[in-house]
Amino acid sequence: MAHLTASVEYGLHCLLTLVDAGPAPRSGKDLALFQGISPTFAAKTLAKLEKAGIVRAAEGVRGGYLLARSPDTITVLAIVDAIEGRKPLFECQEIRTRCPLFGAEPPAWASRGVCSIHAVMLKAEKAMRGALASETLADIAGQLERKAPAEFGADTKTWFDQRIAARRPRRSNPSKALAT
Amino acid sequence: MAHLTASVEYGLHCLLTLVDAGPAPRSGKDLALFQGISPTFAAKTLAKLEKAGIVRAAEGVRGGYLLARSPDTITVLAIVDAIEGRKPLFECQEIRTRCPLFGAEPPAWASRGVCSIHAVMLKAEKAMRGALASETLADIAGQLERKAPAEFGADTKTWFDQRIAARRPRRSNPSKALAT
Numbered sequence: 001m002a003h004l005t006a007s008v009e010y011g012l013h014c015l016l017t018l019v020d021a022g023p024a025p026r027s028g029k030d031l032a033l034f035q036g037i038s039p040t041f042a043a044k045t046l047a048k049l050e051k052a053g054i055v056r057a058a059e060g061v062r063g064g065y066l067l068a069r070s071p072d073t074i075t076v077l078a079i080v081d082a083i084e085g086r087k088p089l090f091e092c093q094e095i096r097t098r099c100p101l102f103g104a105e106p107p108a109w110a111s112r113g114v115c116s117i118h119a120v121m122l123k124a125e126k127a128m129r130g131a132l133a134s135e136t137l138a139d140i141a142g143q144l145e146r147k148a149p150a151e152f153g154a155d156t157k158t159w160f161d162q163r164i165a166a167r168r169p170r171r172s173n174p175s176k177a178l179a180t
Numbered sequence: 181m182a183h184l185t186a187s188v189e190y191g192l193h194c195l196l197t198l199v200d201a202g203p204a205p206r207s208g209k210d211l212a213l214f215q216g217i218s219p220t221f222a223a224k225t226l227a228k229l230e231k232a233g234i235v236r237a238a239e240g241v242r243g244g245y246l247l248a249r250s251p252d253t254i255t256v257l258a259i260v261d262a263i264e265g266r267k268p269l270f271e272c273q274e275i276r277t278r279c280p281l282f283g284a285e286p287p288a289w290a291s292r293g294v295c296s297i298h299a300v301m302l303k304a305e306k307a308m309r310g311a312l313a314s315e316t317l318a319d320i321a322g323q324l325e326r327k328a329p330a331e332f333g334a335d336t337k338t339w340f341d342q343r344i345a346a347r348r349p350r351r352s353n354p355s356k357a358l359a360t
Binding site: 001002003004006008009010012013016033034035036037076087088089090091092093095096098099100101107109110112113116117119120121123124125126127128129130131132135139140143144147148149152155156159 | 275304307308310311323327
């Protein structure tokens with residue numbers, strides 16, 4: 001198992017697909033289908049991204065999700081934190097104060113400053129978060145654009161447009177609708 | 181919850197206590213008592229560190245654990261990997277190949293090179309592992325030495341020596357022993 005869950009991967013792929021969506025919202029279900037991932041899982045992940053202000057939801061039959069801000073302002077770190085929560089690399093339980101030599105009251109030196117073990121972990125965490133903060137959604141989208149053939153963007157747009165066009169408004173009262 | 185488990189913290193504290201142990205092995209039980217941690221948890225962690233060649237076990241009534249090599253050759257990364265396993269930051273499921281536009285056979289460009297999302301994660305993982313690899317057990321022990329008063333080392337040695345001296349050989353046949 002990896003440190004980051006599959007939700008991060010799903011969320012990043014959904015966001016990548018929203019970069020070129022233009023003004024037409026894409027639904028969670030369509031985004032999931034386009035990535036070959038579970039719609040329920042995608043819905044949960046998109047809800048977290050909405051809460052973090054990374055995507056915004058548009059209601060209605062043509063509703064769905066749009067990026068809430070420009071992809072060059074959305075770092076991979078912001079996406080990871082939105083989905084996983086601000087999870088530390090290491091949780092220090094201040095074991096250094098539990099030594100039986102100290103008795104009931106640990107001396108001041110034992111808890112002065114950050115525990116030396118914790119300090120190493122904080123340095124490693126900073127390095128990891130720095131690397132994630134240095135890349136944006138726009139950077140990844142740019143790489144995909146350079147890799148994919150020119151028609152991929154247009155084909156993607158057509159696929160989503162067809163999905164949107166095929167949607168029917170939900171009837172608000174099914175029993176009444178059936179009676180008419 | 182943190183990315184690294186409490187076992188890493190326990191293991192690191194146990195190893196720190198072995199740095200100045202000299203030639204006298206310290207038992208898992210004594211090491212656990214000295215840190216105020218669970219002896220069962222410490223035993224499991226020390227077994228992993230032994231398997232990774234970081235500590236070695238000495239048998240017998242005066243038995244226990246010793247560092248298997250010099251603390252300046254034991255990186256924090258080696259300790260983390262020994263305890264947690266070589267856990268990646270991110271597991272790529274190659275979602276990029278699942279797009280419904282590709283049909284049954286994804287085109288070569290879709291899986292060429294490393295997925296751009298995975299590449300960002302690999303960069304972050306490298307930064308984190310690099311930071312953990314740049315610090316050794318000797319570095320942390322040095323910081324503790326500079327922080328602790330001069331008598332702490334001697335008091336620690338006395339505490340472990342007394343624990344070792346108080347040990348009694350286990351009787352191999354308790355019922356026979358009771359009869360004599």
